[in-house]
Amino acid sequence: MSTLTWFALVSLAVWVWLLLGQGFFWRTDQRLPPTSRDVEPRTPTERERRPLTPTEPERRPPTHTESEPWPRVAVVVPARDEAGVLPLSLPSLLAQDYPGVAEVILVDDGSTDGTGKLAAELAARHGGLPLTVVSPGEPEPGWTGKLWALRHGMALARTRGPGFLLLTDADIAHEPDSLRLLVSAATTNGLDMVSQMARLRVVSFWERLVVPAFVYFFAQLYPFRWINRARPLATAAAGGCVLLRTETAVAADVPEAIRQAVIDDVSLARAVRRAGGRIWLGLAERVDSVRPYPGLGELWRMVARSAYAQLRHNPLLLAGTVAGLVLVYLVPPVALVAGVSGGDGVAAWAGGAAWAVMAGTYVPMLRYYRQPLWLAPLLPFTAFLYLLMTVDSAVRHYRGVGAAWKGRTYARPEAAPDR
Template sequence: MSTVLAWATLTVWTGLALCHSWFWRTDQRLPKLIPPDSWPSVAIVVPARDEADLLPDTLPTLLRQRYPGDARVILVDDGSSDGTAEVARSLTVPHGLPLTVTSPGEPPDGWTGKLWAVAHGVREAGDADLLLLTDADIAHDPDSLETLVAASSDRDMVSQMAVLRTETFWERLIVPAFVYFFAMLYPFRRVNSARWRTAAAAGGCVLVRRETLERAGGIAAIRGALIDDVALARAVAGAGGRIWLGYASKVRSVRPYPRLADLWQMVARSAYTQLRHSPLLLAGTVVGMIAVFLAPPAFALTGAWPAAAAWVVMAATFVPVARYYRQPLVAGLLLPFTAALYTLMTLDSARRRAGWKGRTY
């Protein structure tokens, strides 16, 4: 029986490597840039809750954007208690983009705080042609906005997976795997192809056409979503919009996750929501993680070479993400251990209420 199961693990990983839309590759980058004849107006909406420590590293990068058209930055203070709004106002840049700092007050019933803040920022944006929705912990290269707009000529929404911080041991272990698992769940090639119905986005950097967003029902259409980036992508795609998702080179997150507990909280706060709070889906996920990621090394240690080969294939599919994050190419051999941690985080997510920065949902 163990031999049969060992062969099964090799079959699974061969199928994932060759037949799952090349999910493991990192070549989905911004499409060919086509500068428009006239540059559309853009409003950059930044929801921020208790981000006073990070804003000095991120907000000026938005204010210094070199954009040929009209652009402005709207920072929406989502009920912060650390002086976020005051810090934001102090960061204005000479000859930079205009900055508006505003606050919508507490969210009504049925709204998450972040999406209430985003909706307020979208209203403040007025009739801007494009909306760049970006988180307060995201820093942008000076030409990031120009590049995004030039790449969106024939798309209704363009989002990029920001380069996440990998400075501590736990960040180097957990963060690249987080991106790898996300791409396995939502293969970028499928998101970007009209032949598939897969819809996903990376919430740290989303450029969307205002008219398409309105046609999709606006932010109100996803007002209670905890995984708001994927919900927004589904809403835009459902309204006939063409979406695109890829890896970033000009967008990065500066938020630190120095301890395992910090990363655990990041994953556990929304993992069970991703499973639609379904015990059946939770059980299937746990069994799937064990069968796909833990079984190969377990059977390999008994001397079953097909399972060892499956472990090698698994590790090989991790190489592009490891290279993207400048990690050792053998890091994929630790995927079973990281997958075990993610499985425990998911189980922990099922026992707690979803929450973030003092709010629970």
């Protein structure tokens, strides 16, 4: 047999293993776990509805009893230059129909586009949950911007005595029952962290081609079923929507323990797991990202800013990743075309079979994103784009520009520091 045939057969074997042995990563059925809906909502008092003033005494977290079924929640939103998306996302948080006491703390992280002022205007216009807008100033050395903002917002939130913290990005819109369902899922199932992979925007051609694959690749790397097992085989989270038990955040020493992390969601999950917390991760049905990535350039920068950090800035892991992407995603179509044109039936059969399995595992994700199924056979091309983005991420790192985002550059950030 030819070398190409051997590669095609190995690729097919890998795809059979991925299909059956990688936690059924391709399935999209990991949604919020069962929740208890038989608790009676409690009407908050007027004092509980408003934020504390600096002179008021600290209120301790309420216990979860029949007379106090809904724990207090503080929603923390780090925001830097988000005036473009805030009108689509912030009103959805203010409009939460949470039966207990909840408030929103937006941390204006050095914005230059009037993000903080716009947030206050939106709160005055839409009403709903009380909003506090704060600004922590520039990050101290050793902190990434988002985690610095979260540190300030979480510290302020803890003075309110919440039972849970909802950490959500400024581009994430929530359906009115999102917070209620998150808290109910956590309390019903004894979870310390509930994280949902927000449904990303898919409108433009490049978003259709790249975005569903982004979630598909993430699930392949961190199978949700493995994360959600009683004895987990993987650890990860989705940073856009994280409900975190306050006492667990304190025990895990977050965000201080992960202050340098560029891939902060995975780092957060590892810190919570080390502290003994129970984690759940799944796909969202009531949470959506409103941030547009209309062109390839925007998507490229989104992936390249953290891809090499995911590989812990390790050249050997980079080489292995590139080789793996070539073998798993590029060999099948090449073997099929070369086998048919060159009369190598085994190579054509193995390449075609591997390509078919690949496309078939991608179909559920396309359906979840309500995209046409003809995109499934294009997955090798999308994987090739991700390969180039990953290599570019490494090049940026060694050029000293590292992870750049909204005017800040982290030349030597940590991927997920261990402590």
